[in-house]
Amino acid sequence: MKNELALYIHVPFCLAKCHYCDFVSYTYSDEAAGRWAVAVKQELALWARLPVCSGRTLATIYIGGGTPSLLPAETLGSVLTAVRRNFAVYPAAEITLEANPGTVEPDKLTEWRRLGVNRLSVGVQSLEEKHLRFLGRRHTAQQAEETVQAARAAGFANIGVDLIYGIPGLGGREWADTLRRVMDWPVTHLSAYALTVEQDTPLGRLVAAGRVILPDEDEVADQYELLLEVVPAAGLKQYEIANFARPGHSCRHNLNYWLGGEYLGVGPAAWSYLAGHRFANPAEPADYMGLVASGTTSFHLAAPLEPREELVEALLMGLRLRRGIDLAAFQQRYGVDLLADYRPVISRYVRLGLLEMVGGFLRLTGRGLLLSNAVLRELV
Template sequence: MPSLYIHIPFCLSKCPYCSFVSHAGMNELHQRYVNALLREAKELCRNHPDAPLTTLFLGGGTPTIFSGEALATIITGCAGLFGLEHDAEISIEANPRTIDAAKLLLLRASGVNRLSIGVQSFQDQELRLLGRPHSAEDAAHALRLAKDAGFTNISLDLMYGLPGQTPDSWRNTLERAISLEPTHLSLYELTIEQGTPYYQQQEQGLLQLPDDEAVADMDQLTATLCREAGLVHYEISNYARPGFECRHNINYWQNGPYLALGAGAVACMNGCRRQKINDPLRYCERIESGQSVIMEEECLEPAASFRETVVMGLRMLCGVSRENLQSRYGLDVEGYYEETLVRLINQGMLELTARHLRLTARGRMFANQVMAELV
């Protein structure tokens, strides 16, 4: 059964590293956007009656910039239209400055059972450099509020490789995060994306990032501290207590089908990927006038889809299932990649078993280069 992603493209402020479809302010558009989402959901449900949903994920932007009532309207509206499996995972991303006890209780009552809090750092100086509107204490307080509201599945997003960051400051952030006992950590190395203020600063020589050795030390610290805390490394950037892996994202990494609602959202069904228009005002206008909001569509031929599934699946530490590839495409990695696969195995980058192809520990250090050879 499909998953559903809902994009909320609004936030308190635009962070200098962010390349996602998000807009600061535009408060006057919020209720109109909620109405447009529900209208699009009704149309989407008519075209995809094969629900119920196994996962529902509200991302952004900052979904919790909306009121609790507005979010409850979206969630319960979609649940009523599509239906939900009895154990469906319902996730929402949150900024520590946009949640309080009352909003969290409303989210729980509307069915949300997984909370992803965008902390990024527990060092106030790093948070200021990142343009984040919250403090380290705000983040810790948000997690305590979430637990008090009854959330038992809580993920924290953190970033490393930040301007001015050292292995010691990363250790402090990670130890503080672990001490709060989340069930999941998403730990992303900062990537400088073209078109962002950070990209401009880097081009001007104004952005001082940690060197490769320091980042490698941070990676080692991450592996050690998470292992000691009982957080299992299950995807390149994600760690979880057993049973708390993000099911919505696993479906994405396995190149499974997912529906999508909202400006800038991307859906993938029946081998075709469709992206909605980015501008939230134009999105509302087109929904209201009954026009299509699809901005771009790409349908991969089977061999290209096979390669994409392999590359995305290699992000999982368990790797990609050879049986699933054979069932889905009638292809096997050994016969398809031939000499390239042999070379990468001999270089210690990949491991091939009877059931899976996976990155080795060495291969994860060079994951981008390995995947570039397979795509």
């Protein structure tokens, strides 16, 4: 619905940066978190007065980072109060908080529930201590399980877990054991991503120096196939290339991204997509706070997307979904008949068994999931 809007709140603080992470984050302190909260509340008030946001209702709120679970409950509460003061929020809105094991206590869980948070996304990543250390994670496997169990005991009925595969030294049996252990927990959602090596990270520098050898593509593909075997057998249905959920528990906030919906991002380095513009806030806290203090939003500085850019993003996002792209809706929105305009590429991949047509939707086949990067690269 045009009136609906998704809100992302970026909390740019961590205890320490993981070895593979290139997200915008800074070392946590109560003082820095307090300054961040003041600026975010100012930014929310600025956006609420702009016609592009005025009168719109929030269907989802996602508090990500960084490590949002580091925030004191009163700091988080003041920000969510400002959200509700400036925007209408649906009573059944999905409100997600990212939480890292080792930063979650029973009192925090109770407070988060009181503040309206109804979905947790827990950054587990691995259940093997050697791999946690390799990744630079600061929690243990036991703390990960304790966090999930404590969240369920506190009344959270919607709990997601993140895992990483493709880690050097991760064997197939080890990976399958991790998946089965997590599936025994009270989780409703699983996100599993292959390890991505970014150049300007500690891991990226180790790989470049030849001190870390990454697994080959076949080994990573085997681990992805194990994921597709173990997780659906435990009752979680795949709805996106890397995401699985029990019925009724798909992440509505992320679905809004993948379906081309509009979203507002607040906080340093947060991205937005509004009125045909996609843009980001300054990444440096001082620059971000200066922009907000001047009474300016990043929308004032944004240029509209070219039609080609919107089309490419819609193709990339739509084919990540297991349902695929609704061809009629795509043509109505973007004025492009995919089957006609992309016939040579689509026909070839249909013949190869990587794409298929199902009930008016164009989607990747099961085999196509394994080669999705190649298919998407040629299409765009």
